[in-house]
């Protein structure tokens with residue numbers, strides 16, 4: 001049985017009321033990108049609704065789930081990344097989601113993944129660029145995501161890495177780095193240089 005949008009929205013609103021506006025913004029942006037790039041709209045929207053399913057879980061519960069059911073190496077990294085993997089586990093367990101595209105989009109929305117598919121790219125970009133976001137790189141990320149999904153992912157992973165390094169964050173999750181490297185390769189170093197020079201500061 002496919003979960004319908006209204007039911008899924010009700011579930012996430014009840015779990016985390018304070019985050020609901022961000023969820024609605026992410027859904028709207030995911031829909032826009034799905035239509036623009038002709039990606040499966042149901043999967044993009046459902047993944048967007050569920051992407052922060054675990055964001056509000058207490059840290060001790062997330063740690064327990066990681067210890068018992070997921071790759072324990074995750075515990076070496078900044079707890080901010082836990083809710084992606086934990087969320088992908090919980091939507092399977094709690095909601096019976098077994099669509100790998102949706103599960104992976106939720107799992108990789110924080111770190112990215114070097115081989116993520118178009119649905120995961122849409123959610124990764126939508127989460128970062130939805131209309132309620134106002135951080136300094138949001139305009140850059142929006143402009144780049146209008147060029148292509150790959151350029152959008154590259155731009156976001158670039159500014160994310162830059163931000164984490166600037167903050168001297170240790171233990172940056174390796175997927176954050178390999179996502180950047182992989183999409184830089186896909187887009188091309190020269191092409192991205194030109195894009196960055198053109199759009200940075202716009």
Ligand SMILES: [Fe+2]
Nearest residue numbers: 051052055110
């Ligand atoms: Fe998130």
Ligand SMILES: [Fe+2]
Nearest residue numbers: 022051052127
């Ligand atoms: Fe989010």
